[in-house]
Amino acid sequence: MSRPDPKNVKRVACIGTGTIGGGFVAQFLGSGYDVIAYDPGSSARDFLECLLDQAWPVLEKVGLKPGASRARLSFTQDIEEAVAGAEFVQESVPEDLELKVGTYEKLDELVPPHIVIGSSTAGFPMTDIQKRCKFPGRTVVTHPVNPPYLIPLIEIVGGEKTDRAVLDWTVDFFEAVGKRVLRMEKEIYGFLINRLQTALF
Template identity: 80%
Template sequence: MKRPDPNSVKRIACIGAGTIGGGMIAQFLASGYDVTAQDPGPNARDSLERLLDQAWPVLEQIGLKEGASRDRLRFTSDIEEAVSAAEFVQESVPEDLELKVSIYEKLDELVPPEIVIGSSTSGFPMTEIQKRCKFPARTVVAHPVNPPYLIPLIEIVGGEKTDPAVLDWAAAFYKVVGKRVLRMEKEIYGFMINRLQIALFREALQMIAAGQATVAQIDDCLTHALGLRWACMGPFATFHLAAGDRGLGSFMDLHGSVEWRAPYVTETPLPDWTPELRERILQQAEEIIEGRTIPQMIEERNETVIGLLKLRETSRINAAKGE
């Protein structure tokens, strides 16, 4: 059984053409693929065209790849027609587990076993989705971030019966598409993006419910503070800079037993703070520090934040002018 070369795929089937499915369709078209979209909804085709009308100017600004064209899109309500001759299948049907299981059972019959099938599910583990498949080894979660044609990251992770070689194939394929691939080693509900996103949202809901904050205040905390920092570096790199010239290890020693276990953390219990965990964090942090000095990282952060502030102000001025 030989799979198509991930660098040479030409024909893609997209099952489901809603917000996420349509966004993936836009990305695939902009990357120069022939795409057959399938959705049984009565207004699905019109909705997809409206989404493409919105997405295509954005994709033109980002830069279309050779051969990119909306003319390479075909639409059908028939799933068998959609997957005929497809070299990859992207499933993006609504977040209903039984619906996904039944769709995968059908795709399993229609699609040759060497063809990889990826799911845009935002939370269900592939182990549950692939449970009625005869060929579960070729199934993988490929969870994009909305809107998929604009946000580059995609999370990929297999189920219990997924072949590791399929994860290698999917990682290579999505890199060709233009995605930044986050390959997860362990399967968890919600994957990484939504686990982090929901943890923050849960804290926001707690504060609003208690009358401690408003929606506007929460948004300000993100758009004018944390979001600006996180646009250029994540929490560990941020904390690396928070201890002056002493770095992440010093920050964790000073704050690990206090801030990260504070009484205002409302839900998820924190892991035991052990020397082994501290050392693991420091070793893994070297991957994001990449040999840069703290002054170098501060300069990069400052330039990025200044650029974002200027860009946001320009966007607001243009919006006020109606441009």
């Protein structure tokens, strides 16, 4: 099956809804996508709603895209339900390598091979995260600046087994979302955004 047109994606799955994951949820909703969010935490739904209460007025001031609505959000604690029908998957689980590797291994089983899976990791190379995937070519780092819904910059970089076509697709997708994309051609620990923030601030 062919990959969806990156400029015509309708449905996004967000795996993990903490500060970064919830920020991505706000970003996608504000850009007019259907979003299904997954987080197993007992208070995750309440945290996400609180984050959206804070983010939505900001998004309204910045400018919502056509179709933007909080009503387009669904929340589940069933990861299989979360990714069903998703045309892009954004992983934002806590910054623990083994947790991310295990999450990617699970997503790799559940998500059709043509669907791209992005990770918001702030420091782990995709080469390390994708190591147990059967379809590593569709995995890519999608590292935002916090809060993702307010600061448009996002860093895109693949791992050793990431297909270049997936990098192209991911750049086009996030540009359609409304991001300013920084595409890296080589992995470095900490990524470029983190290094710039450390040097400047």
